[in-house]
Amino acid sequence: MNGYPEFSKLDELQKKLRYQFEDIELLETALTHSSYANEHGLHASKSNQRLEFLGDTVLGLVVSEYLFMKYPFYPEGELTKIRAKVVSEPSLALAARRIDLGSFLLLGKGEENTGGRDRDSILADASESITGAIFMDSNYETAKEFLLKNFETIIVKAVARGSLFVDYKTILQEKLQKISREKLAYSVAKEEGPDHDKLFYVDVSIGGDIIGSGIGRNKKEAEQMAAKEALILMGGDYD
Known part of the structure; x- marks a missing residue:
């Protein structure tokens, strides 16, 4: 365990996520930024970077599947552009802000003091690590359901964006x-x-x-x- 200071906050986040972890350590790791792990002498595997890597892959697959099934007449190039808008730093950060994910992160003092809790890059990475954690704690279908609850509106907006021009x-x-x-x-x-x-x-x-x-x-x-x-x-x- 990484020594998350407040288990009550983990419970609060799980309610916001509408997902209860079987392995709470996965959630704890998903919230641990590399700066915190470095400051506290934790092994690199205890930061959220590996879960971020996995979550990025799961998110890309879920969005690709959704677009493929939902828009059967859109060509490959169109689908690729829409996916890029959805699986992007601003979109992932937006999803994180909706549940105030930044307030639950474990950050090093440097990141904490320079506004890391509201930085797009950190929030986007945390969105992906949470996705990876849910996938590892459950299965693809559960992770897919979670992602569509949080990203379907973003996907629809990305699809509709072209109509503005x-x-x-x-x-x-x-x-x-x-x-x-x-x-x-x-x-x-x-x-x-x-x-x-x-x-x-x-x-x-x-x-x-x-x-x-x-x-x-x-x-x-x-x-x-x-x-x-x-x-x-x-x-x-x-x-």
Whole structure:
């Protein structure tokens, strides 16, 4: 054990994570920054670096699988760009801040005194080490469930981000006007989540046939993503 000073804080973090560790030492190691391990004469394996390495791999696989299944018409290049946005330092740090992960870390005095608890790089590494710890304590499916609870919103935002710069609805409308007199129709298939954190699922159809689907934080975003998927299905690069 690394000598985590407050077991009550470990309990608090597990509640925030909505995961109870069988092997609490894994959680303790995931919270131990290399600066703390060095200052306290701990073996390198007692810092979170190895779990960070593992968590990075698990996160990459989970996000890749999610994108592959959720967006069947997106080409490889598009999926790669979205994954890079999700599995990035800012996104991982954002996920860490949502549960105030920085306050639970064991840091060396130097890192503590220079604001390490709120540094993106340290928070991102801690997100990955927590992921690795959960994977080692359980299995892939449990780690996947944990990650999607914490990262699905980030994934959706990364997917929708492109719609802020390209008006896919207008492009689709102009493209279809050349080949059909049928009108495009956008409809909300379903809504998920509370009012302050809602996801909209929108289908775009022509002549009653659905030609694309999209997800967004609001109807406009979802409509843009549905139009983008329709364009991708029809062929072409619209980035």
